[in-house]
Amino acid sequence: MSPASERRWTPTHGAAYRPVPYRPERMSAAESLARAAELRARMDQRRTVRQFAPDPVPEQVVRDAIACASTAPSGAHQQPWTFVLVKDPDVRRRIREAAEREEQVSYDGRLGEEWLAALRPLGTDAVKPHLTDAPALIVVFQQRYWLGADGTKHKHYYVDESVGIAVGMLLTALHLSGLAALVHTPSPMRFLSEVLGRPENEKAFAVIPVGYPADDCEVPDLVRKSLDQVLVDV
Numbered sequence: 001m002s003p004a005s006e007r008r009w010t011p012t013h014g015a016a017y018r019p020v021p022y023r024p025e026r027m028s029a030a031e032s033l034a035r036a037a038e039l040r041a042r043m044d045q046r047r048t049v050r051q052f053a054p055d056p057v058p059e060q061v062v063r064d065a066i067a068c069a070s071t072a073p074s075g076a077h078q079q080p081w082t083f084v085l086v087k088d089p090d091v092r093r094r095i096r097e098a099a100e101r102e103e104q105v106s107y108d109g110r111l112g113e114e115w116l117a118a119l120r121p122l123g124t125d126a127v128k129p130h131l132t133d134a135p136a137l138i139v140v141f142q143q144r145y146w147l148g149a150d151g152t153k154h155k156h157y158y159v160d161e162s163v164g165i166a167v168g169m170l171l172t173a174l175h176l177s178g179l180a181a182l183v184h185t186p187s188p189m190r191f192l193s194e195v196l197g198r199p200e201n202e203k204a205f206a207v208i209p210v211g212y213p214a215d216d217c218e219v220p221d222l223v224r225k226s227l228d229q230v231l232v233d234v
């Protein structure tokens with residue numbers, strides 16, 4: 001049988017359990033420690049970027065990052081995600097126009113005072129140049145359900161969790177491959193289905209501009225929670 005990575009997925013709903021051996025070589029504790037420390041330090045360098053250089057990125061890096069994201073675990077292994085890679089400047093412009101229209105309403109009051117106060121330290125507003133400056137957008141869709149050949153709707157399970165995990169892995173892959181990104185969630189996001197012509201079982205989850213930070217890029221001076229603030233030992 002060809003390696004799993006070379007096989008194409010076909011629906012497995014209702015198929016029998018067919019286990020195969022899994023015997024990854026165990027890493028030494030020393031190597032594990034070294035890798036964990038290096039990964040921690042590298043991930044601590046990741047920043048959400050809102051000012052992008054217009055320079056192109058190697059497209060295969062983005063495609064590989066999407067492939068990494070698609071290795072995420074998912075409810076019932078249903079892999080309920082679609083990644084639309086938008087490079088066309090005209091489509092990016094239409095997405096920006098529609099997003100800014102919605103964001104203006106949000107910042108003009110739809111968000112409410114409490115939410116606006118939470119956002120103030122980030123310095124965000126309704127103007128979204130990253131949607132046209134970044135050379136690519138990854139628009140992530142959740143597949144809320146799947147359609148059988150006869151058109152019947154079948155449930156997908158833990159869709160929010162599955163797609164959230166996949167996006168986390170996407171951000172990790174992009175960062176470790178040298179690219180910057182932003183998780184942008186214009187709200188409401190329905191316009192993305194229309195602009196990108198996605199089917200009715202898909203719901204937009206996030207728009208992720210990808211590229212290199214602009215030469216004059218700035219980020220807010222944020223402090224991450226320390227390990228003892230997030231980790232509870234029992």
Ligand code: IYR
Nearest residue numbers: 103119124125184185186187
């Ligand atoms: N979607 C808006 C507002 C916004 C909301 C949250 I929560 C953020 O962390 C950042 C922004 C925007 O993109 O500006």
